[in-house]
Amino acid sequence: xxxxxxxxxxxxxxxxxxxxxxxxxxxxxxxxxxxxxxxxxxxxxxxxxxxxxxxxxxxxxxxxxxxxxxxxxxxxxxxxxxxxxxxxxxxxxxxxxxxxxxxxxxxxxxxxxxxxxxxxxxxxxxxxxxxxxxxxxxxxxxxxxxxxxxxxxxxxxxxxxxxxxxxxxxxxxxxxxxxxxxxxxxxxxxxxxxxxxxxxxxxxxxxxxxxxxxxxxxxxxxxxxxxxxxxxxxxxxxxxxxxxxxxxxxxxxxxxxxxxxxxxxxxxxxxxxxxxxxxxxxxxxxxxxxxxxxxxxxxxxxxxxxxxxxxxxxxxxxxxxxxxxxxxxxxxxxxxxxxxxxxxxxxxxxxxxxxxxxxxxxxxxxxxxxxxxxxxxxxxxxxxxxxxxxxxxxxxxxxxxxxxxxxxxxxxxxxxxxxxxxxxxxxxxxxxxxxxxxxxxxxxxxxxxxxxxxxxxxxxxxxxxxxxxxxxxxxxxxxxxxxx
Amino acid sequence: xxxxxxxxxxxxxxxxxxxxxxxxxxxxxxxxxxxxxxxxxxxxxx
Numbered sequence: 001x002x003x004x005x006x007x008x009x010x011x012x013x014x015x016x017x018x019x020x021x022x023x024x025x026x027x028x029x030x031x032x033x034x035x036x037x038x039x040x041x042x043x044x045x046x047x048x049x050x051x052x053x054x055x056x057x058x059x060x061x062x063x064x065x066x067x068x069x070x071x072x073x074x075x076x077x078x079x080x081x082x083x084x085x086x087x088x089x090x091x092x093x094x095x096x097x098x099x100x101x102x103x104x105x106x107x108x109x110x111x112x113x114x115x116x117x118x119x120x121x122x123x124x125x126x127x128x129x130x131x132x133x134x135x136x137x138x139x140x141x142x143x144x145x146x147x148x149x150x151x152x153x154x155x156x157x158x159x160x161x162x163x164x165x166x167x168x169x170x171x172x173x174x175x176x177x178x179x180x181x182x183x184x185x186x187x188x189x190x191x192x193x194x195x196x197x198x199x200x201x202x203x204x205x206x207x208x209x210x211x212x213x214x215x216x217x218x219x220x221x222x223x224x225x226x227x228x229x230x231x232x233x234x235x236x237x238x239x240x241x242x243x244x245x246x247x248x249x250x251x252x253x254x255x256x257x258x259x260x261x262x263x264x265x266x267x268x269x270x271x272x273x274x275x276x277x278x279x280x281x282x283x284x285x286x287x288x289x290x291x292x293x294x295x296x297x298x299x300x301x302x303x304x305x306x307x308x309x310x311x312x313x314x315x316x317x318x319x320x321x322x323x324x325x326x327x328x329x330x331x332x333x334x335x336x337x338x339x340x341x342x343x344x345x346x347x348x349x350x351x352x353x354x355x356x357x358x359x360x361x362x363x364x365x366x367x368x369x370x371x372x373x374x375x376x377x378x379x380x381x382x383x384x385x386x387x388x389x390x391x392x393x394x395x396x397x398x399x400x401x402x403x404x405x406x407x408x409x410x411x412x413x414x415x416x417x418x419x420x421x422x423x424x425x426x427x428x429x430x431x432x433x434x435x436x437x438x439x440x441x442x443x444x445x446x447x448x449x450x451x452x453x454x455x456x457x458x459x460x461x462x463x464x465x466x467x468x469x470x471x472x473x474x475x476x477x478x479x480x481x482x483x484x
Numbered sequence: 485x486x487x488x489x490x491x492x493x494x495x496x497x498x499x500x501x502x503x504x505x506x507x508x509x510x511x512x513x514x515x516x517x518x519x520x521x522x523x524x525x526x527x528x529x530x
Contacts, residue, residue, distance in 0.1 A: 240488045240489065241488075243485075243486040243488045244485070244486065244487065244488040244489045245485070246485030246486075326525050327525050327526050329525065331523075331524040331525070331526065375518065379522060383522075401522075401523050401524035402522040402523065402524075403522070403523070403524050403525045403526075405525040406522055406523045406524060406525045407522035408517040408518050408520060408522070409518070410514045410517060410518050412514075420498075420500060421498075423497065423498070426510055426514070428513070428514055428517045428518070430517055435525070449516075449517045449520075451513070453506070453510060454489075454497055455496070455497035455498065455503055455506060456497065456498050456499075456500065456503040456506075457503040457504070457506035457507040457510055458510070460503070460507050461507060461510055461511060461514070464511075483515070483518060483519040484518075
């Protein structure tokens with residue numbers, strides 16, 4: 001009998017738990033430890049942030065589902081890692097602290113045979129002075145509660161605009177090293193459409209601010225894509241959409257301080273500037289959770305497990321951009337020091353960024369961190385689950401592999417909500433991490449599989465994915481037929 | 485605001501009948517890209 005402990009119940013943790021439970025017999029224990037009581041389908045937060053969906057439509061409680069499916073669940077957060085056990089027992093364990101109910105505040109030692117760290121990122125609002133959702137007129141859509149809060153503020157502003165107020169809306173990244181530009185891109189297009197729907201578009205100046213060197217970088221060094229019969233750069237596609245929607249943009253901007261209605265930022269030219277606003281939605285930097293690890297003698301060994309995020313089978317040798325290789329990226333998400341620990345999704349430490357790093361004359365690094373969002377999180381979680389099952393069944397090596405350099409991704413970016421008025425920018429990219437050796441003439445990607453489409457179908461597709469993935473997450477009949 | 489998308493292109497983008505077929509095409513194409521498999525990179529290129 002094996003015990004698999006999964007830390008986190010986001011897309012990655014939940015996918016791993018679901019597949020493990022489906023494929024392993026009941027003699028094996030699957031236990032999820034997460035501080036969150038709800039599963040949330042994060043890609044739909046955008047629609048909560050414009051008031052077109054309620055939070056209840058994008059989440060469901062975890063406890064009843066896990067009870068029904070025989071998956072253990074503890075609403076707690078992990079505090080320390082002990083991969084060698086302690087002086088009394090060599091059984092590895094993690095210490096957890098309950099965050100809710102009668103056990104709130106109590107700690108517990110949870111042993112494991114296999115550990116999946118799917119704790120995702122810490123939303124590091126504290127890395128930007130004054131950036132805290134709901135203060136200084138700046139908001140976030142990173143969680144459903146943040147998105148609800150953002151919608152209330154935006155709605156208040158729309159009501160004021162209906163009375164004649166002119167407003168400035170700033171949307172983008174809130175730190176020089178932020179990622180997830182895609183979420184901000186979706187939000188700015190949705191907000192712009194909502195302003196038109198409320199007949200106040202002429203009252204608003206809508207501005208994109210981002211740490212990207214070029215529009216459409218998305219933390220992936222941009223891409224060359226097929227668009228209809230043409231081939232265009234993602235920067236050209238985004239520029240076309242922004243100009244058509246009357247959205248202005250500031251790029252190469254590292255936001256470093258937020259005051260009441262003022263965003264201060266540094267540019268790639270080394271200048272210090274500021275932008276005023278009446279409503280802002282700024283994506284923070286992501287960071288690791290600051291976990292600590294200890295060996296059996298209680299000596300700290302954090303560096304064997306973490307480098308901000310968790311260390312896996314990547315090549316972490318520091319190299320200049322010109323020497324970066326697709327082979328640097330992990331394939332199995334297995335920790336090299338402790339083979340029974342895995343970190344899929346956003347929890348693993350990337351070997352380096354994907355976009356070219358840029359530093360201004362003041363020494364400030366302003367460039368996006370690599371995005372590792374929903375779809376790759378699900379795929380890497382499933383392959384980790386499959387490898388653990390193989391090991392339990394007697395295989396010695398991990399056979400299931402999924403490098404971001406040999407994996408396609410779809411980004412169905414909502415560009416406005418509505419069954420007949422909605423729109424979406426559908427982009428697929430293959431591979432996620434460009435392979436400049438394999439595809440030297442097309443900026444590291446395969447053109448037929450890297451394409452973009454704009455239109456109503458994109459909105460329908462995103463909506464269909466919303467319902468399909470919530471169905472899948474609820475583990476309803478034949479859920480496993482829906483791919484990650 | 486600068487019109488960067490022509491009226492005919494906009495009609496194509498927002499016409500429900502055209503977009504219904506586009507929806508089917510996109511679903512299949514995305515499925516092929518996303519569910520078309522994944523793997524390592526080190527063995528392939530080494």
